[in-house]
Amino acid sequence: MGMGAAAHSHLQRGRRKRRAPMSEINVTPLVDVMLVLLIIFMVTAPLLVAGVAVDLPESRAETLDQNMEPVQLSIDAAGNVSIGDEPVALSDLPARLEEIAAQPAPPEGRRIYLRADRSLDYGAVMGVMGELNRAGLNRVALVSVGEGQR
Template sequence: MAMNISSSGGRGRRGRRGGANRAPMAEINVTPFVDVMLVLLIIFMVTAPLLVSGVPVDLPDSRANALDQQKDPVEVSIDREGAFFVDGNAVAPADLGAAFDQIAVGQSADNPRQITVRADKEISYGRIMMVMGELNRAGLNSVNLVTNTAATVTAGSSGTE
């Protein structure tokens, strides 16, 4: 006994959905895409504040143009209380020379280490010169002083308040 078994379940040419001439469904389900984008947005919102590292310093204003820098300069910071930081790590004033000597070991004459100094504008000139002197003694002479670029600073202002 022979039996006709077709993929349409014995309903002939019409099939299960009702019509043989029906067009295929061409819609894209965007719900998973939106879910992934929302998760990525949350991840970026949480991690973005963590990417800004460093010591909070109220920088002085300057009209100087920005300089081209190496990719990974060593950052020396002095906060409002006068504490010293090298690449975000607190360093005692007596240990600054040793920290700079250790940094100077990795430099060569044709490729000196780039140093950026960030100091709070309320810090005394002597504190900054102490750091500059230790940098010079260690042989780290490629030093940039970081300031805010301010359009409000006029050419005739003396910088005193």
């Protein structure tokens, strides 16, 4: 019996020396990798937005048919309206805008560039924009000059 007890105690000691399986996940390496990836994306993201100068090759292929240039609508300091280079009386403006709206346009709609003199009254510009809206021309861009380009 003495021998059996000694063998039994030896087995128990052997079991105690074994390590219990780890039941926790070590997230430190995962966090380290994620922080490195975050830094890489933070550094490279601005480079993706900036344009890169590329010397494109020439091709003998025909250009795509893109006749849909934006309509240039201008209002000078005196309040005179022009579509392109052609002056238009304010009384004729709604009819002319309806003609433009009736022409075939791309699926996203016809673009209108509105150029107005800085000395104009806000109401005069909004009156023309109201006529554009009434004609169904809703893609209006207000054109301005960037700082230092005057």
